[in-house]
Amino acid sequence: MSIDSYTLERFIDDLRRLAASAVDEASLLGQIAPLAQRVVAERGWLRADMYRADPQLGFGTSLLHVEADQSLFVVVDSWLPGRGVPPHDHDTWALVVGVEGSERNIFWQRLDDATRPGYAELQRMDEQCIAPGQVLAMPSGSIHSVINETPHTSLSFHVYGRHLNHTARRQFDPEHHRELPFIIDAR
Template sequence: MPGSYTLQQFVAELRAITASRPQVSAILQQVKPLARRFATSSELRGRCNLQCDEQQGFGFQLLHEEPDHMLAVAVLSWLPGRGTPPHDHGTWGVVVGVSGDEVNAFWQRVDDGTRPGYAELRRLSEKTFSPGDAIAITPEIIHSVRNETDRISVSLHVYGRNINFTGRSQFDPERRTVTPWTVVQN
């Protein structure tokens, strides 16, 4: 019964999948359906607090991470009309829509990355993700997220490592800058 799938069961399966250190593509292929299943669980629905950080535009509710910061599971709550700058993750990830829609724009870095603090990006595509939709993210993918609705949207995020411990970056396409990025987690 999908509604009874627990965080404890989900994390146990994540540990089993990653224990042998398979290729990222194999991890993503196995984690994606499990994340979809957990996103529909009554336990996850009961844990969504919808608290958002006004300054950053979203709330990051950490549900689980290992002592070494691996296998992070979080619920993100997005304020209406708010989102993120383009960013990478520095780790693999799976994101599943829980409620509301989120617009993801995908970007490509076109400079060679040799100038510190400098980055040129090209916008590639855009896709709206709805509840139940899932996206698999490799460490080098650059995307931005925006809630273009008039109510809070919620998504489940599963990462190979807590994103505040990956050395990830945010990008400003207009100023052509790249800077380190961490998020406020509650």
């Protein structure tokens, strides 16, 4: 490893510094994006076990870092071919960088006022495919679904403002207008 390589540890240090001094979420995401692309390009953090995914869920999550207060959550997600996750939010900002393969992100807008527990009306709005090195920045409140349409397991690097199991994160069933809690197993 060269002295000027951008390691995961350097990325986490920079992430802490930027998060502590951020003026707003949009500028924070803009500052983190090129650093996340840089650490993904280095790949020194990548391990063979990160390709494993739960066959029932269709994805797997490998923990890279979380702060003691549950902030600054960094993971790698693996997506099995033809699989993904339904529409969901994060209840925090999120930044995703493609590592291997591609993933299609479909963006949704909530139409109801969120006052009925367990109920949600969503409308499909837009989509974006991300390939290796490409960045997707999502401010708090974003709702998206993900699918891997390739014949191989794909990987993506995720950075969040808070551990997802310590937010009010939800997943949605647009067909039946349901809203449910969304907890992950980060190993």
